[in-house]
Amino acid sequence: MxxxxxxxxxxxxxxxxxxxxxxxxxxxxxxxxxxxxxxxxxxxxxxxxxxxxxxxxxxxxxxxxxxxxxxxxxxxxxxxxxxxxxxxxxxYVDGQPPREDWVIDHATALARLHAATGADDTGALPAWSGPTEADADSFLTLAQALGVAPPPGVRAELDALADRRSGTEGHALLHGDPCPGNDLHTRTGVRFIDFEQAALGDGLVELAYLRIGFPTCWCATAPPPAVLRAAESAYRTTWRAATGTDVPADLTDACAAWLLRGDALVPRAERGTVDHLAALPDRDWTWGTATARQRLVHRLGTVSRMTADADGGGALDGLGQLAAAVRSAMLTRWPTLRPLPRQRP
CATH class of the missing domain: 3.30.200.20 (Phosphorylase Kinase; domain 1)
Structure with missing residues (x-):
């Protein structure tokens, strides 16, 4: 050493x-x-x-x-x-313990970070890459392994989602891993560290972290609904103040994209090695604050609720039905699965 x-x-x-x-x-x-x-x-x-x-x-x-x-x-x-x-x-930044509703400060700083770049910065960093055809295949195979038949048209929905989330849209400065621990809370606001996975893309990709359970992070949490709403509102207000533009209201695509990513169930060093969704029916594993099955159940519930809401649009109705059915199958098979922790440990 x-x-x-x-x-x-x-x-x-x-x-x-x-x-x-x-x-x-x-x-x-x-x-x-x-x-x-x-x-x-x-x-x-x-x-x-x-x-x-x-x-x-x-x-x-x-x-x-x-x-x-x-x-x-x-x-x-x-x-x-x-x-x-x-x-x-x-x-050296002297961090301090975050507030109980720390995600509001986190989201505010995230919007300011995202707003640092624009179209003139294209090519300065790699473009964020969305879910692939292989990710969609793995998710549909998992559903079938759990005894759930995908509704007609879901495959077409997933292909269209992959096209929409291809990473070619947006010029926001994405952190790449905006997790608790990579945000230093100070008296003057949050500062982010560890930008090894930084990219340019759509800021919704990382705003979605708050709803979908911090998918690339060891510390998977689910903020209370009121705090989540306040954090997303703070992001939108801050983004508008910095750019003069509005953030699209619908996060459904961004959350659905994270649902398909089996690699977002394991630490960075283990990604790209095996099909992690394929392993879930036979075994579970703990990473940080939650198990892989806990993480996936949370994501399934989030996407099924969002597609059912009026602002979820109709482009992913079949995926929403499938997500709800897979979640129900998982909770029936493993009834002791607990929700993600509410607060940062």
Missing amino acids: CSAPPFGDELRSRLGTPRRARRLESSPRSRVWRAELSGTPVVVKQLVDAPEAAERYAREVTALRLASRVDPPVVPRLLGTDPDARVLVLE
Whole structure:
């Protein structure tokens, strides 16, 4: 284990020599230290040598620079970089415990982050990628494995959904993993960290996290309905103030897209390895605050309710019926499944 942050000659000449370095907890994909430069606390992050490390590093640096346009800030200041060593030096942000209704602050900052970019930034980051034909196949196969026959026309609905959520629309600066823990709550607002999966796309993709249960996060939660409504309202108000445009009212497509993503049932390191939806009938597994079956039941309930509501449109009526039937089948087979936790642990 490396005990000191990797600081090359160029960083030392620009920023000085780090002192009082201490390793911080981080994902397996990075090493992170808190240190001091001339008495000022900083964070040093190095992406470890691994597949796609260079791409993840480039995404993070680019996203931090794009997000630095926002004032008051929604990210720590980027003080220095060493691309050869994949090192970033960041302003140290002193986080504090979030409020009980923390998702309102989270959603407000998320809207400001999303509004940092526009059409002129096309190509600065990869476009967000939506669900694929393989995702749709896996979901329909899971339904059949649970004894649920998909209604006629569902396959066409899913193909149309994939076309609509192809990632080609929208220019919002997407965090890529806007989870509890990647948001530092401060006296002046939330600041986001860890942009290794940043992309450009439709901000609804990440606003949907609040309803669908934070799909890429170890901390899957379901805010109380009143808090959820307040958080979504705060996002829409903030987005309009920043851009002069309105956020579409309907989140059904965005939530349905997350329902189909079996990879959103496992940590990042396990994605793209196997068909995780296919494994659910035979086994369950815990990731963070919930099991995979808990997560999926929550998503199924969310999508079935949204498609039944007046503002859900009619484009996914068959999927809504299927989601309700699969959820009922899961609760019948595994009656002890509990709802997602209401609050951040």
